[in-house]
Amino acid sequence: MTAFAHAAMEQLTxxxxxxxxxxxxSAERYGVDWxxxxxxxxxxxxxxxxxxxxxxxxxxxxEHGLHLVPSGGxxxxxxxxxxxxxxxxxxxxxxxxxxxFNEFDRAVTVQPGVVTQQLQEFAxxxxxxxxxxxxxxxxxxxxxxxxxNAGGIKVIRYGMTRDWITGLKVVTGKGELLELNKGLIxxxxxxxxxxxxxxxxxxxxxxxxxxxxxxRQPKDLTCLVLGxxxxxxxxKILHAFQQDIDLxxxxxxxxxxxxxxxxxxxxxxxxxxxxxxxxxxFEQLSEQVGEQAMAIFEKCVEEGWVLDGVMSQxxxxxxxxxxxxxxxxxxxxxxxxxxxxxxxxxxxxxxxxEDVDTVVQDAYPDFEIVWFGHIGDxxxxxxxxxxxxxxxxxxxAKCNNVSKWVFEIVEKYNGSISAEHGVGMTKxxxxxxxxxxxEIACMKAVKQVFDPxxxxxxxxxxxx
Amino acid sequence: MTAFAHAAMEQLTxxxxxxxxxxxxSAERYGVDWxxxxxxxxxxxxxxxxxxxxxxxxxxxxEHGLHLVPSGGxxxxxxxxxxxxxxxxxxxxxxxxxxxFNEFDRAVTVQPGVVTQQLQEFAxxxxxxxxxxxxxxxxxxxxxxxxxNAGGIKVIRYGMTRDWITGLKVVTGKGELLELNKGLIxxxxxxxxxxxxxxxxxxxxxxxxxxxxxxRQPKDLTCLVLGxxxxxxxxKILHAFQQDIDLxxxxxxxxxxxxxxxxxxxxxxxxxxxxxxxxxxFEQLSEQVGEQAMAIFEKCVEEGWVLDGVMSQxxxxxxxxxxxxxxxxxxxxxxxxxxxxxxxxxxxxxxxxEDVDTVVQDAYPDFEIVWFGHIGDxxxxxxxxxxxxxxxxxxxAKCNNVSKWVFEIVEKYNGSISAEHGVGMTKxxxxxxxxxxxEIACMKAVKQVFDPxxxxxxxxxxxx
Numbered sequence: 001m002t003a004f005a006h007a008a009m010e011q012l013t014x015x016x017x018x019x020x021x022x023x024x025x026s027a028e029r030y031g032v033d034w035x036x037x038x039x040x041x042x043x044x045x046x047x048x049x050x051x052x053x054x055x056x057x058x059x060x061x062x063e064h065g066l067h068l069v070p071s072g073g074x075x076x077x078x079x080x081x082x083x084x085x086x087x088x089x090x091x092x093x094x095x096x097x098x099x100x101f102n103e104f105d106r107a108v109t110v111q112p113g114v115v116t117q118q119l120q121e122f123a124x125x126x127x128x129x130x131x132x133x134x135x136x137x138x139x140x141x142x143x144x145x146x147x148x149n150a151g152g153i154k155v156i157r158y159g160m161t162r163d164w165i166t167g168l169k170v171v172t173g174k175g176e177l178l179e180l181n182k183g184l185i186x187x188x189x190x191x192x193x194x195x196x197x198x199x200x201x202x203x204x205x206x207x208x209x210x211x212x213x214x215x216r217q218p219k220d221l222t223c224l225v226l227g228x229x230x231x232x233x234x235x236k237i238l239h240a241f242q243q244d245i246d247l248x249x250x251x252x253x254x255x256x257x258x259x260x261x262x263x264x265x266x267x268x269x270x271x272x273x274x275x276x277x278x279x280x281x282f283e284q285l286s287e288q289v290g291e292q293a294m295a296i297f298e299k300c301v302e303e304g305w306v307l308d309g310v311m312s313q314x315x316x317x318x319x320x321x322x323x324x325x326x327x328x329x330x331x332x333x334x335x336x337x338x339x340x341x342x343x344x345x346x347x348x349x350x351x352x353x354e355d356v357d358t359v360v361q362d363a364y365p366d367f368e369i370v371w372f373g374h375i376g377d378x379x380x381x382x383x384x385x386x387x388x389x390x391x392x393x394x395x396x397a398k399c400n401n402v403s404k405w406v407f408e409i410v411e412k413y414n415g416s417i418s419a420e421h422g423v424g425m426t427k428x429x430x431x432x433x434x435x436x437x438x439e440i441a442c443m444k445a446v447k448q449v450f451d452p453x454x455x456x457x458x459x460x461x462x463x464x
Numbered sequence: 465m466t467a468f469a470h471a472a473m474e475q476l477t478x479x480x481x482x483x484x485x486x487x488x489x490s491a492e493r494y495g496v497d498w499x500x501x502x503x504x505x506x507x508x509x510x511x512x513x514x515x516x517x518x519x520x521x522x523x524x525x526x527e528h529g530l531h532l533v534p535s536g537g538x539x540x541x542x543x544x545x546x547x548x549x550x551x552x553x554x555x556x557x558x559x560x561x562x563x564x565f566n567e568f569d570r571a572v573t574v575q576p577g578v579v580t581q582q583l584q585e586f587a588x589x590x591x592x593x594x595x596x597x598x599x600x601x602x603x604x605x606x607x608x609x610x611x612x613n614a615g616g617i618k619v620i621r622y623g624m625t626r627d628w629i630t631g632l633k634v635v636t637g638k639g640e641l642l643e644l645n646k647g648l649i650x651x652x653x654x655x656x657x658x659x660x661x662x663x664x665x666x667x668x669x670x671x672x673x674x675x676x677x678x679x680r681q682p683k684d685l686t687c688l689v690l691g692x693x694x695x696x697x698x699x700k701i702l703h704a705f706q707q708d709i710d711l712x713x714x715x716x717x718x719x720x721x722x723x724x725x726x727x728x729x730x731x732x733x734x735x736x737x738x739x740x741x742x743x744x745x746f747e748q749l750s751e752q753v754g755e756q757a758m759a760i761f762e763k764c765v766e767e768g769w770v771l772d773g774v775m776s777q778x779x780x781x782x783x784x785x786x787x788x789x790x791x792x793x794x795x796x797x798x799x800x801x802x803x804x805x806x807x808x809x810x811x812x813x814x815x816x817x818e819d820v821d822t823v824v825q826d827a828y829p830d831f832e833i834v835w836f837g838h839i840g841d842x843x844x845x846x847x848x849x850x851x852x853x854x855x856x857x858x859x860x861a862k863c864n865n866v867s868k869w870v871f872e873i874v875e876k877y878n879g880s881i882s883a884e885h886g887v888g889m890t891k892x893x894x895x896x897x898x899x900x901x902x903e904i905a906c907m908k909a910v911k912q913v914f915d916p917x918x919x920x921x922x923x924x925x926x927x928x
Contacts, residue, residue: 104699104811105842106706127707151650160650162659163627176902185841186615186624186807187880188663189887189898190925191907195626195659199652216707235568242570243591243680286750343650347568377649378569419650427653434653438640442913443655449909461654 005043008064012046012088015056019047019094030091031069031083033076034136035426042069042083049094051169051177051208057090058175058206061455068455070202072144073115075136077341078424080148080201080460087458090206092143098122099209107166107183109211112143116150119212128214131158135329143207149199151420153326156376157248158215160420162198167211170197172204173451183211196446201422202457204450218248220284224297225321226309227274231350233305234278238346238376240296240305241280245289249281250376251325257332257372258324264331266323272308278375279325281318328372335385336392337370338399340406343379344415352413356382359405364398366390379419382406407433423461431462469507472528476510476552479520483511483558494555495533495547497540498600499890506533506547513558515633515641515672521554522639522670525919532919534666536608537579539600541805542888544612544665544924551922554670556607562586563673571630571647573675576607580614583676592678595622599793607671613663615884617789620840621712622679624884626662631675634661636668637915647675660910665886666921668914682712684748688761689785690773691738695814697769698742702810702840704760704769705744709753713745714840715789721796721836722788728795730787736772742839743789745782792836799849800856801834802863804870807843808879816877820846823869828862830854843883846870871897887925895926 012020021030022044031040043066048054061068069083071091076082083089092113100109106128110119116130116137123130132145134152144150146168150161158164167183180194181187197204228234238250253261255275262268284290293311300306312318344352353371360367366387373380384402386395407417411433418427418434431440444464447454454464476484485494486508495504507530512518525532533547535555540546547553556577564573570592574583580594580601587594596609598616608614610632614625622628631647644658645651661668692698702714717725719739726732748754757775764770776782808816817835824831830851837844848866850859871881875897882891882898895904908928911918918928 102809102811104703105809107809149652149656151652155650159627162656163623172906178903178906179900180903182878182880183809184807184880184883185810186619186838186843186883187898188613188615188882188884189880189891189895190664190904191910192613192626192659192663193903193906195656199656200654204655216710239568246680286752288750288752343648345566345569345571345647346649347566374650379650414646416646416648416651416653418652419648420652422652423654431653434651436643439642439644439657440654442636442642442657445913446655446910449906449913 005064008060008066009044011060012044012057015053016046016048019049021045021047030071030089033074033079033081035077035079035082038079038082038084038425040083041086042089043086045089045091047091047094051171054090054171054206054208055175055177058171058173058455061088062175062453065453066455067458069457070143070147070206072112072141073136073139075140076144076148076424077421078418078426080422080424081144082425085459092141095208101126105183106214107211108214109209110142111209112141112207114142116140116142116145123214126214127217129217130164130212130214132161132164142210146198146207146210147200147202148422151379153249153251153374155374156250157246162195164213165194165198165210166213168194168197168207169209170205171208173453173456201424201461203447203461205456218283221248221281221318222284222290222293222312223279223281223318223321224293224309224311225269225277225279225324226300227270227272227307228276228278228305229274229307231276231353234276234375235347235350236303236305237278237300240300244292244296245282247280247282247376249279251279251373252375253277253325253328253372254370256368256370257328260331260370261324261328264327266327267320269310269321269324270308274307279321325372332370332383332385336395338384338402340382340403341379341419341421342382342406342410342415342417343419344410344413346375346378348413349375349378349380352409352415353380355409356406359409360384360402363401403430410434425460428460428462469528472524472530473508475524476508476521479517480510480512483513485509485511494535494553497538497543497545499541499543499546502543502546502548502889504547505550506553507550509553509555511555511558515635518554518635518670518672519639519641522635522637522919525552526639526917529917530919531922533921534607534611534670536576536605537600537603539604540608540612540888541885542882542890544886544888545608546889549923556605559672565590569647570678571675572678573673574606575673576605576671578606580604580606580609587678590678591681593681594628594676594678596625596628606674610662610671610674611664611666612886615843617713617715617838619838620714621710626659628677629658629662629674630677632658632661632671633673634669635672637917637920665888665925667911667925669920682747685712685745685782686748686754686776687743687745687782687785688757688773688775689733689741689743689788690764691734691736691771692740692742692769693738693771695740695817698740698839699811699814700767700769701742701764704764708756708760709746711744711746711840713743715743715837716839717741717789717792717836718834720832720834721792724795724834725788725792728791730791731784733774733785733788734772738771743785789836796834796847796849800859801847801849802866804846804867805843805883805885806846806870806874806879806881807883808874808877810839810842812877813839813842813844816873816879817844819873820870823873824848824866827865867894874898889924892924892926
């Protein structure tokens with residue numbers, strides 16, 4: 001440890017006492033996310049309890065050239081919160097309180113360490129609803145959701161995390177506390193830095209407080225699972241329903257995904273085997289809405305867009321049908337899947353999927369490709385399963401080629417190399433497939449404004 | 465004219481030919497918005513037809529130190545598009561085409577000069593709906609709406625302009641063309657500069673193309689006009705309805721506003737005179753929703769929150785009731801009103817209004833204060849009428865004091881000095897009441913990134 005580092009550690013110990021963790025176990029626990037490519041190697045873990053402490057940590061970092069990595073629920077999938085290079089992890093587990101609730105604004109102010117599910121439950125207690133929901137809701141934290149602009153399964157109706165944040169307090173890389181937008185709905189007073197910080201992956205500063213809008217609880221959720229002869233028909237189904245019904249979800253999965261999830265023990269929705277399936281959900285606000293949905297369903301059958309289908313008749317059936325979609329990930333997990341999270345504009349999805357299929361199968365005919373995702377917002381999860389007889393290293397080496405091809409196709413279709421997981425370290429080498437050199441140069445210059453000494457999560461998103 | 469300016473004009477003439485206007489009439493027409501405080505004095509007006517021409521104009525400006533002012537429909541209320549200091553006005557009237565429509569994404573790509581109403585009508589032709597709507601929709605342009613993040617009367621349900629823009633092409637102050645977010649719903653690849661440009665009032669660059677989401681058309685709109693004994697009861701009415709019904713509008717106006725609009729010839733909704741009125745609107749998607757609304761209405765009467773009320777029974781009645789709110793502005797126009805557009809979080813509105821009333825009436829008991837606005841999103845329009853016997857200059861001198869007091873109260877309630885009209889030149893001196901010195905310093909530094917030579921709309925928002 002250098003003399004500089006010693007001095008920094010001393011100051012941090014004075015500030016945090018036992019809330020500065022230096023043991024190996026803590027380093028390994030707090031220094032990673034759900035990606036396992038980089039080994040955790042932080043110099044220590046800080047557990048601040050107040051905004052003032054966060055500011056002091058940033059000041060110490062600036063003084064001593066210490067690098068800081070924000071840590072929330074550590075459920076990230078892009079190594080955005082991995083501390084692999086002797087950084088100080090700043091974990092928000094101790095800043096996990098709901099600070100304020102306001103029934104007229106339907107707004108709740110929380111610390112960044114509040115877990116997504118804790119916020120969802122708080123909303124429910126108040127007779128309200130926090131609609132951003134995804135698989136890791138039980139451990140992901142609001143601060144991390146904001147850092148990555150988390151999306152999930154209800155984006156078609158409710159949007160991304162971005163759409164629910166009305167106020168942010170951030171500590172910038174300079175140690176300044178900024179209060180952004182103050183929980184207001186309407187505020188036309190210049191640049192909206194709130195939106196700049198949302199999705200910035202901790203590279204500009206720390207989120208230390210957030211005001212979040214809530215909405216009314218959904219009523220009588222109903223879903224349909226439909227089988228379609230092709231991807232183009234799935235698009236027509238989406239279009240037909242959206243004209244009349246406010247969908248709360250529109251998910252799709254391929255026959256291969258269906259086969260895995262059925263083998264995993266989830267009950268079959270109907271007998272007809274189809275190349276593609278979609279699951280759509282809506283609020284059955286009145287009987288009329290249900291009748292309307294049935295009429296559109298029948299029209300889709302007549303047109304040949306739907307081969308078979310089923311509509312939930314109870315909440316229990318709704319949950320059961322959702323398992324067809326939600327349990328795909330775990331059903332393919334034993335096959336060591338290569339995963340990619342990409343998006344294009346909705347209309348381009350069928351061509352995009354076809355192109356990726358062709359390129360991958362031409363090169364690697366023994367690869368099984370499993371598609372599923374949030375088709376209603378153009379977001380697909382590409383999964384490629386490892387053939388049983390292929391060694392892990394060989395598989396991942398081949399998948400590196402796949403990544404390049406996939407991102408080339410993403411670029412061709414003007415899409416995003418990361419729809420919802422973020423860039424972090426895993427997609428950093430590919431950023432130019434989605435953002436132009438001019439844009440990346442602007443990003444670096446903007447980072448310079450808020451974090452001139454590059455103390456905030458360096459090496460993530462881009463290298464300065 | 466300096467030699468530099470001569471050279472610039474020559475280059476611009478070579479580029480644009482007759483689309484460079486230098487006559488006095490054009491200068492007066494294009495150099496202003498709806499504010500009339502600053503006299504227009506541009507050096508010329510450019511009417512580009514292509515993105516390439518816009519880029520060349522910016523390059524010429526950088527070369528010769530020419531200042532550029534964007535000009536859309538010129539309906540602004542903060543002098544954000546006024547060219548009072550020999551700037552070159554860049555007007556987008558010739559870039560007014562719909563470029564693309566995609567039914568699956570429900571997305572339309574437009575040039576910045578498309579008029580709001582033109583977009584609304586295009587959406588309607590496609591069986592869809594563009595929901596951002598306000599009084600100047602007939603002449604405001606999309607580019608200007610984006611520059612100011614225009615809001616309007618349906619924000620409670622549909623949000624601001626920001627919420628409908630999925631892609632932006634901008635030409636920065638450096639002349640670079642950036643393609644921001646590309647029409648994607650999900651895109652987690654670093655800083656979302658789209659949101660930085662939205663609401664930046666043309667100080668970072670020109671919007672040269674936008675991709676806009678559309679939604680389904682609203683069905684069976686129904687409204688209620690209710691009279692309440694006080695402002696706190698208005699909040700309770702809002703709360704009661706929002707728990708069960710998705711409101712498309714929740715407007716309020718005071719008894720004084722009602723008196724003016726009735727005197728203006730709009731029919732009375734009911735006989736009971738009340739201190740406050742609200743107008744709320746929703747989609748009556750089924751009979752059940754209508755019954756629900758009636759039940760909540762009755763509950764509000766029982767609780768004493770509502771003194772009287774009426775519900776529209778037809779589209780014609782809906783339109784008539786809306787006139788009570790929409791024609792307030794014109795009904796008070798003859799009284800030379802001082803206007804201010806401010807917001808606080810919704811729960812704070814009653815106290816805020818009371819504080820402003822007290823301060824203004826204490827100092828100027830002869831001033832009539834007329835309140836109305838979008839209470840569902842915390843946005844109030846404060847109007848003070850000129851007493852008939854007070855000279856205009858004296859009135860405006862006193863109103864300057866009022867502005868300062870109002871902004872002090874805004875600051876106390878952590879609100880915004882400009883809810884939806886923007887800062888421009890009119891609110892520039894007051895920006896510190898809503899944004900901290902640190903934030904303003906960051907804004908200036910961010911402007912420097914995109915517009916290092918300060919050619920883009922200088923003197924608006926802040927002075928560099």
